[in-house]
Amino acid sequence: MDIENLDHYSQLILSLAALVTLTSFIMLAQGRLLRLVFVFALQGFLLVLATSIAAYSFDNPHLYISAAITLVLKVLFIPWMLRRHILKLNMHRDVEALNNKTTLMLGGASLVVFSYYVLHPIMQNSSMILLNALSLSLAVILLGMLLMISHHQAIAHVVGFMSIENGLFFAATVSTNGMPMVVELGVAFDVLVAAVLFGIFFLHISSSIDSLDVDKMNRLNEVDQ
Amino acid sequence: MIPAYLLLLLPLLGILYFALFGHQEDVGRQNIRFNGVTLFLSLWLAVNVFNSGTLLSTGEYFIVDSFNVYLIVLTAFVGFTTAIFSAPYMAHEKDLGKLTDKRLRLYYSMYQGFMFAMYLVLTTNNMGVMWVAMEAATLATVLLVSLYRTPESIEAAWKYFILCGVGIAQALFGTILLYYAATQFSHAENALMWSVLYENAKLLNPEILEIAFVFMLIGYGTKIGLVPLHNWLPDAHSEGPTPMSAVLSGLLLNDALYAVVRNKMLVDGATDSHIAGYLMMGFGLLSFLVAAFFLHRQKDIKRLFSYSSIEHMGLMTLAFGIGTPFATFAALLHMTVHSLTKSAIFVTVGHAAQISGTQSIDKIRGLIKTQPKVGWGLLIGTLAIAGFPPFGVFTSEFLVLLATMQSYPWLTPLLLLGIGIACAGLFRNIQPMVYGECPAGQQAVQANLWPVMIHLVIVLWLGLAMPDFLADWFTQATILISGSAPL
Numbered sequence: 001m002d003i004e005n006l007d008h009y010s011q012l013i014l015s016l017a018a019l020v021t022l023t024s025f026i027m028l029a030q031g032r033l034l035r036l037v038f039v040f041a042l043q044g045f046l047l048v049l050a051t052s053i054a055a056y057s058f059d060n061p062h063l064y065i066s067a068a069i070t071l072v073l074k075v076l077f078i079p080w081m082l083r084r085h086i087l088k089l090n091m092h093r094d095v096e097a098l099n100n101k102t103t104l105m106l107g108g109a110s111l112v113v114f115s116y117y118v119l120h121p122i123m124q125n126s127s128m129i130l131l132n133a134l135s136l137s138l139a140v141i142l143l144g145m146l147l148m149i150s151h152h153q154a155i156a157h158v159v160g161f162m163s164i165e166n167g168l169f170f171a172a173t174v175s176t177n178g179m180p181m182v183v184e185l186g187v188a189f190d191v192l193v194a195a196v197l198f199g200i201f202f203l204h205i206s207s208s209i210d211s212l213d214v215d216k217m218n219r220l221n222e223v224d225q
Numbered sequence: 226m227i228p229a230y231l232l233l234l235l236p237l238l239g240i241l242y243f244a245l246f247g248h249q250e251d252v253g254r255q256n257i258r259f260n261g262v263t264l265f266l267s268l269w270l271a272v273n274v275f276n277s278g279t280l281l282s283t284g285e286y287f288i289v290d291s292f293n294v295y296l297i298v299l300t301a302f303v304g305f306t307t308a309i310f311s312a313p314y315m316a317h318e319k320d321l322g323k324l325t326d327k328r329l330r331l332y333y334s335m336y337q338g339f340m341f342a343m344y345l346v347l348t349t350n351n352m353g354v355m356w357v358a359m360e361a362a363t364l365a366t367v368l369l370v371s372l373y374r375t376p377e378s379i380e381a382a383w384k385y386f387i388l389c390g391v392g393i394a395q396a397l398f399g400t401i402l403l404y405y406a407a408t409q410f411s412h413a414e415n416a417l418m419w420s421v422l423y424e425n426a427k428l429l430n431p432e433i434l435e436i437a438f439v440f441m442l443i444g445y446g447t448k449i450g451l452v453p454l455h456n457w458l459p460d461a462h463s464e465g466p467t468p469m470s471a472v473l474s475g476l477l478l479n480d481a482l483y484a485v486v487r488n489k490m491l492v493d494g495a496t497d498s499h500i501a502g503y504l505m506m507g508f509g510l511l512s513f514l515v516a517a518f519f520l521h522r523q524k525d526i527k528r529l530f531s532y533s534s535i536e537h538m539g540l541m542t543l544a545f546g547i548g549t550p551f552a553t554f555a556a557l558l559h560m561t562v563h564s565l566t567k568s569a570i571f572v573t574v575g576h577a578a579q580i581s582g583t584q585s586i587d588k589i590r591g592l593i594k595t596q597p598k599v600g601w602g603l604l605i606g607t608l609a610i611a612g613f614p615p616f617g618v619f620t621s622e623f624l625v626l627l628a629t630m631q632s633y634p635w636l637t638p639l640l641l642l643g644i645g646i647a648c649a650g651l652f653r654n655i656q657p658m659v660y661g662e663c664p665a666g667q668q669a670v671q672a673n674l675w676p677v678m679i680h681l682v683i684v685l686w687l688g689l690a691m692p693d694f695l696a697d698w699f700t701q702a703t704i705l706i707s708g709s710a711p712l
Binding site: 121138141165172179180182183186198208214219 | 356360361368376377380387390391401402404405416417433436459463464519522
């Protein structure tokens with residue numbers, strides 16, 4: 001691929017795809033919750049940029065609407081809500097001990113390679129930008145899962161969950177210029193309701209186990225006592 | 226299409242109505258009325274489809290064909306009978322002091338919210354909206370799982386929320402890939418319409434669709450409760466209020482399977498490789514066998530029956546995966562009889578737990594002596610779900626077995642083994658609960674067992690002699706899904 005020969009749109013989208021993936025890696029190794037939430041907001045902002053660029057290049061007004069929704073929901077509302085909970089529950093000084101950061105990072109890197117491996121056969125005939133952008137958004141989804149596996153705090157799980165949504169949103173934007181409006185609105189509504197419910201759950205969990213460490217919730221399992 | 230619109234509108238009104246008035250004295254009865262009217266609407270819709278075939282709304286936003294209309298009727302019916310059960314049950318829970326007015330309002334409002342999400346999943350023609358509605362169903366029920374606010378129920382609800390949320394995100398990725406494949410030839414606004422995709426399935430890129438289907442099966446499969454994605458299911462079923470367990474087991478799992486089958490129809494149209502079928506068979510068989518073994522080590526009566534749900538969903542997934550007309554017919558029948566039987570069982574289990582004040586299998590004893598109706602209901606329900614003749618589950622399991630013998634004879638021993646192990650697993654636990662010595666001071670509770678009787682009589686009827694119109698209906702649905710008629 002000859003990067004200089006690509007048009008500006010493709011170059012921008014490719015750089016943004018790389019940056020979005022980079023933010024996922026930063027989140028993966030982040031033990032402080034406030035910073036985690038900040039990087040999450042940053043990832044949301046990169047998505048808003050990518051969507052606006054796509055909207056501008058293809059002269060597609062409905063992408064502006066999705067960009068605006070993302071701005072309000074993922075850059076402002078959800079980070080604000082998470083920050084408020086962190087401060088209220090007095091968790092902003094806690095540093096989560098992540099065992100084996102090196103392995104975690106290597107695992108993340110192999111997930112990126114894996115995403116390329118999965119999508120390569122079907123994207124062979126399409127443009128280079130599509131292959132890269134779709135593979136990286138799948139990587140963001142998988143990295144979000146890895147984030148949830150490696151962190152113990154409920155708030156980090158919610159960040160991982162929402163970052164999976166970010167990956168999906170990026171995939172929809174670059175591959176198809178956004179889903180039909182009704183679907184996009186529906187997904188945004190689901191994300192909003194989920195965010196509110198997560199807020200309610202933080203209160204319930206912290207009053208039930210006196211912390212948000214989900215590893216302490218282990219009453220229900222199939223292991224013999 | 227008018228009944229379909231009303232069917233969607235009424236539960237929406239219900240959400241609002243119960244959010245405002247859900248704490249009143251006769252709220253249980255109001256809920257029955259709401260669900261009774263939707264049942265009537267669904268029957269009206271069914272008659273329309275029966276007379277004039279597949280219905281498409283203007284703008285093609287909604288589709289009702291012979292496949293989903295019978296699931297709509299089933300959903301409305303189970304929703305209605307569960308509402309009948311839930312009225313005295315929730316009143317009893319309130320008397321015990323487990324619930325406040327506020328939570329009761331939440332419960333009834335979200336009951337309607339869940340029904341709305343189910344009807345939307347079933348009627349929508351847009352694969353994206355189907356995903357949105359499926360996620361909405363999780364959101365509506367997640368606070369109901371933690372309704373009692375015990376540490377266990379909060380843990381169960383959190384697990385349900387996170388696992389199903391992450392799982393179903395995979396289905397959205399699959400839907401995006403499907404949309405991408407469709408935009409190659411179709412106008413963007415129509416590219417997610419199932420009817421458009423189905424007509425043009427030959428034009429879809431088979432390689433993209435195969436990968437998309439993997440994501441969709443994992444995504445919706447989490448909601449079906451396929452092993453190894455099933456971890457949320459026993460927890461959510463055992464910790465929530467029992468009417469919720471009944472509708473989750475009877476409806477949610479079916480509708481998630483419905484979403485998978487709709488997608489499979491597209492993939493089968495695009496490729497000749499039968500890969501979707503093999504994937505479903507693999508996951509289905511694994512779920513069926515693993516759940517059968519897990520039945521033996523359960524200590525909680527509701528967990529016991531949720532593993533039984535996983536087992537039966539696995540069997541249906543296997544049958545849809547085999548994909549011959551015969552197997553599809555069997556799977557459709559099994560969907561119906563399993564829904565009816567399982568929701569009836571959860572109703573009796575709810576009463577049994579109220580009688581003995583616990584859900585622990587070791588402590589529930591002597592149900593037949595204390596309250597014969599509940600004891601017999603549980604025993605007969607378990608006989609039916611374990612696949613004893615002459616109940617409908619026997620018929621459908623027998624048909625699945627025959628279909629397997631026809632297409633993949635080497636799988637038959639595994640299926641027989643699974644059915645045998647599951648049967649033993651159920652009865653070693655049920656027998657002492659129903660007969661056993663009844664503990665001192667055990668009292669009968671106020672119970673409405675009409676829903677159980679109606680369900681079990683229908684299951685018996687389906688097992689003895691399936692009425693012609695129902696057989697026609699299943700045949701039409703089978704033709705739609707698998708391309709030709711059984712037999």
